[in-house]
Structure formats: structure tokens, C-alpha cells
Amino acid sequence: MIWTVLLLVLLYVLATHRSRSKNDPPLDKGLIPWLGHALEFGKDAFKFLNRMKLKHGDIFTVRVAGHYVTVLLDPHSYDEVINDSDSLDFARYAQVLMERIFRLRLPHHQSNKEKAMMKKHFTGMNLAALNSTMSRHLLALLKAETPQNQKHWKDEGLFNFSYGLLFKAGYLTLFGGEQNNNGSDPSRVYEEYKKFDGLLTKMARGTLKTDEKRTAHRVQQRLWELLAPAGLTEDDGSSPWLHGYRQLLQEEGADDDTQKKAVLMQLWATQGNVGPAVFWLLGYLLTNPEALTAVRWEFSHISQVETSDTPLVDRPVNTPVFDSALEETLRLTAAPFITREVVQEKTLHMADGQEYLLRKGDRVCLFPFTSPQMDPEIYHEPQKYKYDRFLNEDGSAKKDFYKGGRPLKYYTMPWGAGTNGCVGKQFAIDTIRQFVYLVLTHYDLQLCDPHAPMPEVNANRYGFGMLQPEGDLLVRYKLRSTHQH
Numbered sequence: 001m002i003w004t005v006l007l008l009v010l011l012y013v014l015a016t017h018r019s020r021s022k023n024d025p026p027l028d029k030g031l032i033p034w035l036g037h038a039l040e041f042g043k044d045a046f047k048f049l050n051r052m053k054l055k056h057g058d059i060f061t062v063r064v065a066g067h068y069v070t071v072l073l074d075p076h077s078y079d080e081v082i083n084d085s086d087s088l089d090f091a092r093y094a095q096v097l098m099e100r101i102f103r104l105r106l107p108h109h110q111s112n113k114e115k116a117m118m119k120k121h122f123t124g125m126n127l128a129a130l131n132s133t134m135s136r137h138l139l140a141l142l143k144a145e146t147p148q149n150q151k152h153w154k155d156e157g158l159f160n161f162s163y164g165l166l167f168k169a170g171y172l173t174l175f176g177g178e179q180n181n182n183g184s185d186p187s188r189v190y191e192e193y194k195k196f197d198g199l200l201t202k203m204a205r206g207t208l209k210t211d212e213k214r215t216a217h218r219v220q221q222r223l224w225e226l227l228a229p230a231g232l233t234e235d236d237g238s239s240p241w242l243h244g245y246r247q248l249l250q251e252e253g254a255d256d257d258t259q260k261k262a263v264l265m266q267l268w269a270t271q272g273n274v275g276p277a278v279f280w281l282l283g284y285l286l287t288n289p290e291a292l293t294a295v296r297w298e299f300s301h302i303s304q305v306e307t308s309d310t311p312l313v314d315r316p317v318n319t320p321v322f323d324s325a326l327e328e329t330l331r332l333t334a335a336p337f338i339t340r341e342v343v344q345e346k347t348l349h350m351a352d353g354q355e356y357l358l359r360k361g362d363r364v365c366l367f368p369f370t371s372p373q374m375d376p377e378i379y380h381e382p383q384k385y386k387y388d389r390f391l392n393e394d395g396s397a398k399k400d401f402y403k404g405g406r407p408l409k410y411y412t413m414p415w416g417a418g419t420n421g422c423v424g425k426q427f428a429i430d431t432i433r434q435f436v437y438l439v440l441t442h443y444d445l446q447l448c449d450p451h452a453p454m455p456e457v458n459a460n461r462y463g464f465g466m467l468q469p470e471g472d473l474l475v476r477y478k479l480r481s482t483h484q485h
């Protein structure tokens with residue numbers, strides 16, 4: 001018996017043994033068999049990748065839980081990965097999570113169709129309709145938070161305030177459901193979703209403890225029940241996008257089980273990032289009075305000529321100061337991995353002339369948070385929030401950033417890039433602008449402790465999109481007297 005086990009272990013080690021050959025990127029397997037660097041990677045990917053970058057440079061291959069992942073950190077070379085759809089299969093954002101959590105893979109041809117369908121629903125006239133529904137829900141939810149004639153301050157954690165309101169408004173806009181209707185009350189969905197989101201990184205890494213596994217199972221069941229009716233019929237109050245997505249799944253023969261998992265992943269992809277982004281933006285504005293004054297000043301010039309409550313919905317408005325403040329926020333807090341699977345051997349040409357071989361079956365991963373976003377060669381004092389970093393002297397949007405003396409095509413990448421970039425980008429920006437406008441012009445909002453610093457980042461979430469804080473930032477708010485309803 002013992003010999004059989006030893007033989008199996010030996011065969012396994014031989015079969016998975018890998019050494020570096022001449023054209024491979026530097027290989028770092030870590031000390032633990034199979035797991036490799038998985039623990040350090042999961043604990044704080046930013047720190048780990050910075051350590052590897054110092055040791056190996058801008059490209060290296062690490063072993064992570066049985067997979068070999070080649071990490072590329074030179075933004076001048078990112079197009080080699082982003083634009084190659086022949087050798088590299090895009091492992092999509094939500095798709096990667098679906099696979100890890102549910103062991104479920106949708107066929108590739110479906111994802112191409114899905115992408116086209118999504119683009120259609122999130123641009124042009126459809127976007128205008130989404131914006132106006134979203135704005136209606138945001139106003140109603142904000143009003144519900146501050147009962148009529150309330151003259152007193154209301155205290156709340158800024159993260160909970162932002163995530164809660166934006167999740168609920170986004171859910172009502174895209175998934176339907178009604179306020180105070182038991183079946184699909186957005187507050188109930190939010191409560192369950194928050195628990196799901198809290199366990200998400202552990203689910204994806206397979207590191208749930210026994211009791212957490214039970215909670216995760218229960219929460220998923222509840223969310224599936226709550227989401228079950230969403231998008232099934234054209235007139236159920238959900239968006240045409242969700243209905244179209246359901247139809248596509250059905251045409252492809254996806255069974256009920258697959259559909260419910262896919263719809264849950266879409267809830268995560270569409271609602272998981274905007275709330276946290278608004279939290280960081282409002283947090284940075286509140287802790288940087290100069291930035292807050294500049295954005296307020298810009299907004300006040302819009303509201304002087306407008307009478308409607310939601311002037312930003314009907315037509316495009318030029319808000320370069322706000323745009324820069326948002327871009328700077330996302331530079332500091334958007335940290336997705338851009339991942340691809342190598343489906344056929346590929347020679348990767350680095351911008352500096354070096355060439356490396358990518359092996360079939362491996363993964364390639366870009367982490368734009370490390371570079372360009374936090375790269376001191378590109379951004380002076382990269383840890384600091386400077387609201388006007390993306391503004392030129394003349395007030396126009398600044399787009400020229402350099403590394404190694406050469407202009408960068410990708411100087412921040414919160415939305416991913418290329419054909420696989422975020423389809424909801426414009427909708428997300430419009431929503432954030434709309435919400436921040438409402439809060440800053442209709443409400444008085446301040447820090448409970450005027451000297452409170454921004455909370456630290458939860459380091460487990462590097463790679464999962466928008467970062468989230470460790471703890472919260474306490475704020476208080478009340479309706480401005482000129483806007484008492």
C-alpha cells in the first residue's frame with residue numbers, strides 16, 4: 001500500500017515537474033508542491049507581485065494552486081496580450097468566477113454573441129433609457145433614506161450608504177423587482193448579496209471554512225430564489241438586457257441550474273463595482289477639501305442653469321473636474337486581473353525587444369494596478385490622491401503619461417481594455433456622476449470626525465475588480481434646506 005502511494009506521488013511529481021527552458025519567462029514555483037505561491041498570492045496579491053517584480057522584472061511565471069500563471073507588468077507590452085485572440089482565449093471576468101465557484105463553463109461561441117448583445121443594451125438610446133430609470137430610482141431611494149422635514153443629521157458608514165443605495169437602484173433598473181414587495185424587495189436582495197460578496201474571494205480560492213461553506217450555500221440558495229423570476233418575461237419590470245440574456249441562455253439550451261448561476265454572476269458583474277467606486281470617490285473628496293470644493297464648484301455651474309432635479313440625465317454635460325477626480329479614484333482603487341488562457345503556444349514580444357515563449361495550457365495575467373496605476377515612474381507620489389492629476393493646465397482632460405520616456409497607450413485600466421473591456425463603462429460613469437451630483441448638491445454631507453483618515457484597503461480583494469475598505473468611514477448627512485421635499 002505504502003509503495004503504491006509513494007509511486008503515485010513520484011509519478012505525480014514527475015508529471016507535473018517543470019523547469020525553465022531558454023525562452024521561458026523567469027519561473028518561480030514557490031516552495032510548496034502544487035500550491036506554489038497560492039497562499040501569499042491570495043493574502044495580498046499587490047504585495048506579492050511587487051516582490052516578484054523586484055526579483056524577476058516585468059515578466060515571470062509563478063505556480064498558483066496547480067496552474068502556471070505568467071504575469072506581465074510592462075504596460076508598453078500589454079497589447080501583445082489584449083489584442084491576441086488567436087493564441088489567447090479571454091477568460092472573462094464573471095466567467096472565471098463562475099468556473100471557480102460553480103465549476104461551470106459556458107460555451108465560447110455564446111460569449112461572443114452575449115458580448116454583442118450586451119454592447120447593444122448599454123449604448124446609444126438604450127443607455128439613455130437606462131440612465132433615466134436609474135436616476136429615478138436613485139432619487140426615490142435617497143428620499144426614502146431622509147424622511148420628510150428631517151432637519152437632523154443622519155449618521156452612517158459611507159461604504160454601507162454608497163453600496164446599499166447604488167446596489168438597490170442598479171438592481172431595480174436591471175433586474176426589476178419592487179420596493180417593499182416581499183418577493184423581490186431590493187433590500188432583501190442586498191442583504192443576501194452582501195453576505196455572498198463577503199465570502200466571494202474565499203469561494204473563488206476554495207478556502208471557505210466548514211461553517212462558511214454552510215453560509216455560502218444558504219446565501220446562494222436564497223439569492224437564486226430571489227432572482228428566479230428576473231428577466232423571464234418581457235413585462236416583468238426587468239430591463240430588456242436581462243430578458244435578452246435569459247433568452248440567449250435558453251436558446252443555447254442552458255438548463256435551469258446553469259441559468260440561475262449565470263444570472264447570479266451577472267448580478268455580481270453589474271452591481272459589484274459601482275457602489276465601492278462611489279464610496280472611494282466620496283471618501284477622497286471628503287478627506288481632500290480642495291478637491292471637494294472644486295467638484296462642488298463645477299456642479300454648481302450646472303445647477304444654476306438647470307431646473308430639473310437630475311440635470312445630468314438628458315444630455316451630455318462637460319464635467320472635466322469630476323471626470324479627473326473619478327479617474328484618480330479608480331487609479332487608486334480599481335484592481336482587476338486581466339486574465340487569458342494560452343490555447344496555442346505563443347511568442348510574446350516585449351516592448352524592450354525581449355521574446356518569451358508562452359506555453360499552451362498556462363494562463364497570462366496583467367495586473368494594471370501595479371503598473372501603470374501605482375507606478376512611481378508614471379505617477380509622482382502614486383499613493384496620494386490628487387483630484388486634478390488628469391487635468392491639463394487649461395482645464396481639459398490630460399491623456400499624456402510616459403514611462404521610459406515613451407507615451408503610454410494604457411495609463412490606467414480600471415475597465416479592462418480592448419474588445420473584452422467593461423461593456424457597462426459609460427452607464428457606470430453616468431450613474432456615479434448622477435449620484436455624486438445629487439448627494440453634493442441636494443445634501444449636506446460631512447465626516448463625523450473631520451480628521452478621520454481614509455480606511456485601509458482589504459488586501460484579500462486585489463484581482464477582483466474594485467477594492468473594498470477594511471472598516472468604514474463614518475459620515476453624517478441631511479437634506480439641504482433648499483431641497484426639503
Ligand code: HEM
Pocket residue numbers: 091092093094095118269270271273274277334336338339414415416417420421422423424425427428465466
Ligand atoms: C466602477 C464600475 C465598474 C468597473 C470598475 C468595471 C470594471 C470591469 C472590468 C475590469 C471588467 C472585465 C474586463 C476584462 O475582463 O477585460 C468588466 C466586465 C464587465 N462589466 Fe464592468 N465595471 C463596472 C461597472 C459595470 C456596470 C455598471 C455594468 C453593467 C450595468 C458592468 C457590466 C459588465 C459586464 C457585463 C462585464 C462582462 C462580464 C463577463 O465577463 O461576463 N460593469 N467590468
